[in-house]
Amino acid sequence: MMRLELVKRPQRSALFSVLSPFIAFALTMIAGAVLFALLGVNPLEAFNIYFIQPVSEVWQLHELAIKAAPLILIAVGLSVCYKANIWNIGAEGQFILGGIFGSIIPVLFPEFEGPLVLPLMLLLGMVGGALYAAIPALLKTRFSTNEILTSLMLVYVAQLFLDWLVRGPWRDPQGHGFPQTIQFGDSAVLPELMPDAGRANWGFVFALVAAIAIWLMMSRMLKGFEVRVLGSSPRAGRFAGFGFNKMVFFTFLLSGALAGLAGISEVSGAIGQLQPVISPGYGFTAIIVAFLGRLNPLGIVAAGLVLALTYLGGEAVQSALGISDKVARVFQGMLLFFVLGCDTLIHYRIRLIGFAAPKLEAAPKLEEAR
Amino acid sequence: MSANHDRANLLEVRGLTKIFGTLTACDHIDLNIAKGEIHALLGENGAGKSTLVKMLFGSLEPNSGEIFWDGKAVNITSPGVAKRLGIGMVFQHFSLFEALTAAENIALSLNDGSPISTIAAKARALSYSYGLPLDPESLVGDLSVGERQRIEIIRCLLQTPQLIILDEPTSVLTPQEADKLFETLERLRAEGKSILYISHRLEEVKRICDRATVLRHGKVVGHCNPRQETAASLARMMVGNEVKAVVRAPAEGIETAPALLEIRGLTRKPATPFAIPLKNVNLNVRAGEVIGIAGVAGNGQGEFFEAVSGEVLQQDAGSVRIRGKDAGALSITGRRLMGAAFVPEERLGHGAAPRMKLSENLLLSRHATDGKSFVGSGGMVKNASVYSAAQRIITAMDVRKSAPDPEAAALSGGNLQKFIVGRELDRKPSVMVVNQPTWGVDAGAAAHIRQALIELARSGSAVLVISQDLDELFELSDAIAVMHNGELSAPLPIAEATFEKIGLLMGGAEPGHAEHTMETA
DSSP states (O other): OEEEEEEEOSSOOHHHHHHHHHHHHHHHHHHHHHHHHHTTSOHHHHHIIIIIGGGSSHHHHHHHHHHHHHHHHHHHHHHHHHHTTOOOOOHHHHHHHHHHHHTHHHHHOTTOOSTTHHHHHHHHHHHHHHHHHHHHHHHHHHHOOOHHHHHHHHHHHHHHHHHHHHHTTTSOTTSTTOSOOOOOOGGGSOOBSOTTTOOOBTHHHHHHHHHHHHHHHHHHBHHHHHHHHHHHOHHHHHHHTOOHHHHHHHHHHHHHHHHHHHHHHIIIIIISSOOSOOOSSHHHHHHHHHHHTTTOHHHHHHHHHHHHHHHHHHHHHHHHHOOOTTHHHHHHHHHHHHHHHHTHHHHEEEEEEEOOHHHHHHHHHHHHHO | OOOOTTSOEEEEEEEEEEEETTEEEEEEEEEEEETTOEEEEEOOTTSSHHHHHHHHTTSSOOSEEEEEETTEEEOOOSHHHHHHHTEEEEOSSOOOOTTSBHHHHHHHHHOSOOOHHHHHHHHHHHHHHTTOOOOTTSBGGGSOHHHHHHHHHHHHHTTOOSEEEEESGGGGSOHHHHHHHHHHHHHHHHTTOEEEEEOSOHHHHHHHOSEEEEEETTEEEEEEOGGGSOHHHHHHHHHSSOOOOOOOOOOOSGGGSOEEEEEEEEEEOOSSTTSOOEEEEEEEEETTOEEEEEOOTTSSHHHHHHHHHTSSOOSSGGGEEETTEEOTTSOHHHHHHTTEEEEOSOTBTTTBOTTSBHHHHHHHHHTTTTHHHHBOGGGBBOHHHHHHHHHHHHHHHTOOOSSSSOBGGGSOHHHHHHHHHHHHHTTOOSEEEEESTTTTOOHHHHHHHHHHHHHHHHTTOEEEEEOSOHHHHHHHOSEEEEEETTEEOOOEETTTOOHHHHHHHHTTOSTTOOTTOOOOO
16 A cells, blocks of 8 residues: 655745646646547547647737736735735736726816826826725724635725716717726827737836836845745744734735726726626636736736637637637636645655555554553 | 673664765664663764664665564564564654543553543542653643653563663753662563663763763774773763863852843743743843853743844844844844844744755845845845855865855754854854753863853853753853743852752752742633
8 A cells, every 4th residue: 555645845945836837737628638638629620729829829928928917917016925925816806996096087077188188197096996905904003803804895896886987977978888987098098009900009118117126126125125024934024023914005006006007007098988797707817827927927917818828719719619708717616726836846845655565554452452 | 789791682783774875874874772671872973873773763764684572583664563572662763642631642542442431540640650750641831841652661661672772861960860760770670671771971871880882983883881981081982082072160259240131120921821920031142251141941941032132023122132232122133233142042944944055044144234245235135245255164074065155954963053053152242152062062062152152151142041951051151040930040150050050940950930830821
């Protein structure tokens, strides 16, 4: 008989912190192949449609960037929270509130035009996301509520609030009753990067800048050190003189602002108006992106592109093979599952042990003797 | 009763080896424990004592070697197997639930389904017959550390072990409580039970142990009869060379020196149901002197340290004064900026972040006081200067490590403690407060740390040392105060202090110290 044993490593393995996402990705592929086979589809063909075809042309890469931008923006913010051991699960809601706040100018003041409009919108979007994130932070620091629950529940509040806005007070009067706001004016639309090649807009640039800035903060600045200390050993953090409550607000406001920026970028860039639904679950998928990217902002850029591909692939298999696009969610879920599982390898070695027979025999004999 | 080599061996260990990565923690260890003997296991920290004991108790699997129990080869694969064989263990760190009663805690570990009342009755009977009175119905949270140890011992005895392993049992006891424990151990020996006694207190070992096995760097360096050795000769075997004695130059002109740390009427309500309230604590530590605070663990020392360090703020700003200024309302960072430095009891997770490098752990306590040299414009950390400062401390304190800048958790306890103390000494603080400066640190490193603290004081700083180790306090201090149940006695000048006097104060004997009137909130 054999058994597996986890043996703690004296130091975390640098090799496996790099390898673990790749192992997780491979395991996801294997599980995905089984899944497709069970659905009666040739896995190789499905993989081709899912992962290769959606990125075989330049305009498709632009679509990938559009999907990846909000994922990366949100995930780098979340990575700071999670490093501090603070669990903001409500980025989806902060994304929506960012979209709503940023839309105040183009929806309520459509006649206000010029180069100031867009920066103001982006700023308002960040303020909206940050304010919405401040609610769970306040509840946690004042009443010790669990931020996982409050931030998650606030997502549904945000979704319903947006739904009410676009059906009620903000509905386009000339919109034939469709639940949507007016189309944003030209100066309120986030410009495309290379209009001739594809639709990718400045949102992707924001994402890259945010990733590099947060990477600098986390690896080089005292603030990043504070986040890491409080996250890994809170008592040592208190000994260092770092305040935990301040950290709760800092991480929530930062991640909320980035989610809000992602929200207004999506609304202003990819959609061009507010609709009842403005996100295919970016705020939740970003959690997977953050962990797949090892909570490292640069890793998150790569992970964001991978997860963006699962969205595009999901749409592709739906149209080509008639499989529900929910398969994208399944892939995302499996990926997170395997990533978290493989992280064990960073701190533990797996050892195979064969049972030696005498071990089992010695003890009972003695018990009989007594 | 003396060692008798003809008697049958209860436990025989042959060539037991355990390898962690590149480190051979135990290297072909041979050990015999006869029936009815108290056998000492001596060695510095990191000598392999805990690894050896963990293999005997089944929590670690040896790489090679054999264990014979009553002459038969056995494979101890888990603590459960060890218990069934008849090996019991009393750990240095208790594993008790504070919110449960003694009997409930015992029931949890016996796990044989017998009703609590039966277990309580058995425990009570056993505890009285061994002279370790214990009320099984009392909540663990209400008990002193000595009483908690009794629970652990009773819990172990209830499993009728033939071999009892005790890991540093007296480190949490007053001298008087330790005497009681020794009587119990001698009774157990008279009944024919064997005891493996791990300690670094050589006087104790000489007093109660029949034989000793000495480990150094994972190897057995000798077996001896401790009664025929001197404490110095035992220490030499453990360390491999002479331990330098700590030199304490007489403190001069202390009476007229200014008090750099003043505690005035410090009172603190318990923060948790099991915390000790501080009651009107008063103390002055003057420039140039070392004051020691003795006391059995869990009598408010931790609460006191938190209040003095500023991890917890005081309502009365004047209750803690540093260099003549009120500091009670300042955070730990504010107090550090006034010239104070702190070393907490717990190394990993409090004094240092385990998964961070030593250089990062330097930044941990000095990011504000050394802001100019460690943090540049825009909050960027100057990694190069932090790194070189860390290396400077590593050299000054002789910190031994496996990599240039390893994670704190990768260091042995003693080496990490040298780094943590050195980190603060490097600042030349004018007030230094240290909780358990050499807890679990080997003799050589402990002497180094103690000498450094005395020298800091003699150079004009005020040093306050909280410790459970009386030998250490007598070596270091110019005066010793005793903390009992949240109250602090007046400091006794070292010339007047004796073990007996301090021991009685630790037990709460001073008038005004009520005997065990612990309120539970």
